[in-house]
Amino acid sequence: MNSLSLTLFDCVVLVTLLGLAWQLLATPDLFKAMVLFMSFGLVMALAWVRLAAPDVALAEAALGAGLTGPLFLSALHRLRGTRKGERRQQLDSIEHRGKIEKVTQRTSGRIIYLLLRILFAGLLLTLLVHLATILLHVEYENPGLGVFVAEQQEESGVISPVTAVLLNFRGYDTLLEIMVLFVAVVAVWSLATVRFSEKSGQVSPIQQGVVRILAPLMILVAVSLIWQGTHLAGGAFQGGAVLAAAGVLMMVSELPWLRLIPSLPVRLMLVFGPLVFLGLGVSCLADGRFLEYPGELAGFLILLIELACGLSIGLTLACLFVGGRPVDDLVDRGQLEEGS
């Protein structure tokens, strides 16, 4: 009975997942697509739980649903903000549609268009069916790397196997991943600038009040997620994502003290995590190899790296949400210098 209901649950999750994906890709309404995308991320997290991957589920819920959705929403806001851009977009689509209609008005054109679509769909379906049959028939004899991880677990200094893989056995990957996040912020900052202190003045005091209560709680959850990464599901990325979500909430509620944060500490915080990780990795060179922690210190070092990286990841993701280099403080300072 129990397994039957679980199987039913699996089916519901899968059908919802595919239905949501279809809807979000098919709907012409961009806002609706974004809301569907966020719910898609949450259902994805359920699927991860069912596949016994709680770390991935936490990351998906926090990053895939919690942060990518706001990223899309703010991008949509900015795209609609440029009126001319929107008109151009409409013109583009009208002309594009006009072209297609012109082609499809002729019977031969219509037939060719239809044939192309059928051909495309047929190709994709054939590929899908072939891959599915391969998946159905393939048999694994390799038990995977889980055995080796379990063997070496004691030496890693942490209890959670996923954290052991992320920060000890495959530390290179995680170091480079954090560098990717940092490079993304650098790229975003060099592409666009935003006027950070611009206020819409449309935030209700109730929202600000709720965020004032919520933000400390979220920061607490973030720190506990980072802390429990050593023995349970969780870690720097999940904690960092919750931290970033708290930051995003505070930014959209336009809390007044946010504008007073000078830019230098923000920049230093952005490189703090990667630098701590890199520094500890290099200091391991003294009596070993790169990123090979000494056995008795491993647990402490991993916790240190997780805390530093969690803070930096949170700030990095929040900066990605801002979507550009905040210019105000620089401009203001320049004006001040000119004035004096």
Place this chain on the structure above:
Amino acid sequence: MTVLFAYKLGGLCLFFMGFTALILRSHPLKKIMAVNVMAAGVFLLFIAMACHGRVGVAIDPVPQAMVLTGIVVSVSVTALALVLACRIQETSGGAGSSEGEHPPQGDS
């Protein structure tokens, strides 16, 4: 076993849905969303293939760590792509003067 296969098939379907939308949709935000759906499909297939035997048994930590890395990287890719899309809109739409004459056909 069959449920696991259903998850694998679901991952494949997500990938192909995303791929189709990536080609057929013209709006840049839709394209970025389609890439995200494709990534979700790949992750789902990958984790489902790492489940040996049946659903719900603790799995290999290495694929989990890799998918975790993948999710974080896909978020940063999405953020960068969105800023690029806004920038393209600004530069091509904000120029203004040649509007309506020869709008570049950026869609496929």
